[in-house]
Amino acid sequence: MSQSITKGDAVDVPRHTRVLIVGSGLSGLGTAVRLTQEGYTDFLVVERGDDVGGTWRVNTYPGAGCDVPSQLYSYSFALNPEWSRSFSPQPEIHRYIQGIADRYGVRDKHVFGCAMTGARWNDADARWEVETTRGKFTADIVVSAAGVLAEPNLPDIKGIHSFEGEIFHSAQWDHDAELSGKRVAVIGTGASAVQIVPSIAPEVARLDVYQRSAGWVFPHLTRRYLAPERFAFKHVPGLQRLIRGLIYANRELFVISQAKYPATAVFLELIARVKLWLEVRDPALRKRLTPKFRAGCKRLLISNKFYPALTRDNVELVTDGIEEIRGRSIVSEDGTEREVDAIVLCTGFHVADSPTYSMFTGRAGLTLSEEFETDGLQAYKGTTVAGFPNLFTMLGANSGLNYTSLIYVIESQIAYVLDALATMDKQGLRTFEVREDVQDEYNRVVQQKMARSVWLTGGCTSWFLDRHGNNPTLWPDFSFRFRGQLRKFDVENYETTSVVAQVDTAAPVDRADVSVDHAGQGDPVSHTGG
Incomplete structure (x- = not known):
């Protein structure tokens, strides 16, 4: 079992990393595991709590459990044949998540008791400067995996x-x-x-x-689940994936209504x-x-x-x-x-107005909260945001599902992150930033689809909606279509900068060694060189 870095440990924590993951719920942990599986070692996870688990670590109230079928509530690379029930209780889900961290040996990549207090993009150095309760970190890329159910919403009631x-x-x-x-x-x-x-x-x-x-x-x-069922899940090849697929297909039918x-x-x-x-x-x-x-x-x-x-x-x-x-x-x-x-x-959480958004300051000196002030929460494919280079937002705008497992979305986004890293390596990219016109058009289409949905026409006011009356929370289509758009990192829709090869490869790269593709001017430039 790998050892985690906990608060108070006398461990020399690396202060710069290529990828910094903020949060170790299902999004952050899944990203860490998949990075490891793909051979990436230069990454770190900062987690404000004392263990992995995210919402399933903190929501320990009586009766806590998942309202999504157990067979859908696991990573595709780590199905769990030991679920005791068709809908799992919180302790069992948390144990599953803890087991993933142990099985894939990523605890030594975690810094627990480490809450992010702010993150600012340094354009000169092309990196993120992240302030935490355990000091400052810098990272080439940040994956924000703080979660959508992370900040309790306390009611404003007199007295x-x-x-x-x-x-x-x-x-x-x-x-x-x-x-x-x-x-x-x-x-x-x-x-x-x-x-x-x-x-x-x-x-x-x-x-x-x-x-x-x-x-x-x-x-x-x-x-x-009966003992023979659990035995069959574990020992009959393909059975659990078949049942998982059937349940998934059934849940997709909810999209119709x-x-x-x-x-x-x-x-x-x-x-x-x-x-x-x-x-x-x-x-x-x-x-x-x-x-x-x-x-x-x-x-x-x-x-x-x-x-x-x-x-x-x-x-x-x-x-x-x-x-x-x-x-x-x-x-x-x-x-x-x-x-x-x-x-x-039981008053819910800050979702569209998450305090996390006020912690990220982008290239123009504005926070995500300030960027969202005018038009509301927006992102490109729920995963990147114009004005915030080298930042991935897990479960970002319009990536939520209210009928099936969010793990399906999470794994789709992780695949996008991995392909982005591979593209950066192959093409020698230093930074990427989604074009604002691309993001605007994407969100226009999403909200156009949203207009006919029950969330806007059903006659209620819900936490799905923001103060503008838009729904920036949910994906208005089948989940497999969300996954389809994330199968490949579409670098042509991003403004990028490249690291120019140096004679002295050990020398640090300075600003003069960076070329910029202003993809917003004319046709986007796609790097193909390595």
């Missing part, structure tokens, strides 16, 4: 900071907090809440669930309505749990326990907005004051 009881976000679960026998409030009814509420309802004295808008809840088709023909979502809604009718017999409660928007406009929820939990005698669904939080109570907009001992915030 929230004056609450005297225990209060924490679902992604920052306080395992020292004793909720048994307490009066607890859960704010939010999204994907985390539908897992948390049934898990804590039996043990708390009282549970108030604050709902802003009802979501569409579908049956959770989870089951335990989500992005192509939203009216067909009525068939999904019928399933959810029947489920609601069967599990909630109180007509008044059932009415408050019936969504007022098209299925898919917000993230589809799956649970067999959420509705039954809401019918318990010690659980109350509150649909009036929150007016104020006081020392030991929550006051709703109708004036009702409910005493509580603890508050759990």
